[in-house]
Amino acid sequence: MAKAAKINFNKETYLRWYEIMLQVRKFEEKSAQLYGQQKIKGFCHLYIGQEAIVAGMVSATTKDDKFITAYRDHGHALALGMSANSVMAELYGKSTGCTKGKGGSMHLFSKEHNFMGGHGIVGGQIPLGAGVALAEQYLGTKNLCVCFMGDGAVRQGALHETFNMAMLWKLPVIFICENNDYAMGTSVARTSNVTDIYKIGSGYDMPSVQIDGMKCETVHEAIAEAADRARNGEGPTFIEIKTYRYKGHSMSDPASYRSKDEVGKYKNLDPIETTKQTILKNKYATEAELEQMEEKIVDIVNKSVEFAENSPYPDPSELYSDVYEGNYPYIMD
Numbered sequence: 001m002a003k004a005a006k007i008n009f010n011k012e013t014y015l016r017w018y019e020i021m022l023q024v025r026k027f028e029e030k031s032a033q034l035y036g037q038q039k040i041k042g043f044c045h046l047y048i049g050q051e052a053i054v055a056g057m058v059s060a061t062t063k064d065d066k067f068i069t070a071y072r073d074h075g076h077a078l079a080l081g082m083s084a085n086s087v088m089a090e091l092y093g094k095s096t097g098c099t100k101g102k103g104g105s106m107h108l109f110s111k112e113h114n115f116m117g118g119h120g121i122v123g124g125q126i127p128l129g130a131g132v133a134l135a136e137q138y139l140g141t142k143n144l145c146v147c148f149m150g151d152g153a154v155r156q157g158a159l160h161e162t163f164n165m166a167m168l169w170k171l172p173v174i175f176i177c178e179n180n181d182y183a184m185g186t187s188v189a190r191t192s193n194v195t196d197i198y199k200i201g202s203g204y205d206m207p208s209v210q211i212d213g214m215k216c217e218t219v220h221e222a223i224a225e226a227a228d229r230a231r232n233g234e235g236p237t238f239i240e241i242k243t244y245r246y247k248g249h250s251m252s253d254p255a256s257y258r259s260k261d262e263v264g265k266y267k268n269l270d271p272i273e274t275t276k277q278t279i280l281k282n283k284y285a286t287e288a289e290l291e292q293m294e295e296k297i298v299d300i301v302n303k304s305v306e307f308a309e310n311s312p313y314p315d316p317s318e319l320y321s322d323v324y325e326g327n328y329p330y331i332m333d
Contacts, residue, residue: 016059022297026298032048040091042093045073049244050245055079056219056223057176059216062143068125068145072118127162129147134169137170163236172233173230174227177240180243210240214244
């Protein structure tokens with residue numbers, strides 16, 4: 001994949017990145033606290049440490065593009081503009097949640113924001129992402145689909161079938177592997193001799209690249225280049241984004257399989273802190289202004305908890321809605 005010309009990012013871009021990442025971080029920290037209090041139940045996979053990916057994604061794409069991911073989906077939802085209220089209420093299983101309390105943490109969705117959802121089946125979203133791209137191609141739009149997956153999902157057969165068809169039909173899709181080094185508790189090195197995951201794309205002559213996911217700049221540049229290819233009818237791109245989650249695979253995972261030194265190494269690369277230092281260095285904002293931004297975000301998150309707490313649970317009759325298209329009253333008989 002050819003190197004694109006380096007982009008000069010401006011003040012607005014850095015401040016937007018910082019705000020997106022900070023909101024995701026504060027939301028996830030609050031979610032962890034609430035899970036510990038048993039306010040949030042079921043599975044819950046946090047995005048702490050990986051925020052630069054969704055920040056760079058948003059600045060490199062348009063609101064008309066489509067997005068789909070796996071079950072670590074809170075960050076994607078918030079970055080795409082879904083309200084903290086609708087996401088938090090969904091984590092609580094309340095009727096005011098983005099999927100009416102029926103999906104929970106792993107199945108966020110918003111037609112309004114072109115978020116085609118988080119998906120609980122490992123790798124299940126990969127062929128769906130290609131299908132969304134096929135629809136855009138069929139309709140003759142210039143829109144694309146950004147399809148996210150974890151490093152564990154690339155071992156699924158569905159990926160290979162999808163890559164083959166996507167290249168054959170030159171679908172406008174960007175496949176992104178968020179490689180945080182561990183599929184649950186199993187390191188990438190223990191699942192395959194191909195540890196540079198982007199190389200898998202070469203078997204299909206798919207333009208593929210590995211980038212640093214701890215920097216918004218590198219994420220934006222790679223996705224922007226891939227988006228240009230897709231919009232110009234040149235087909236898909238596979239991007240392996242090297243990142244790191246600071247927490248366990250899910251809230252039930254103490255992550256004892258990782259050393260403190262390993263986690264500490266990546267925390268020194270925290271994208272929120274490095275972006276903050278760039279902002280301060282270039283005088284895009286003062287320390288006081290960034291503190292005000294943080295206070296505003298913390299208030300939004302706290303109010304989302306209040307909103308979720310005060311929202312009702314779904315009525316039992318909702319069990320039968322949104323299952324089939326149309327009305328089938330006989331189901332209630």
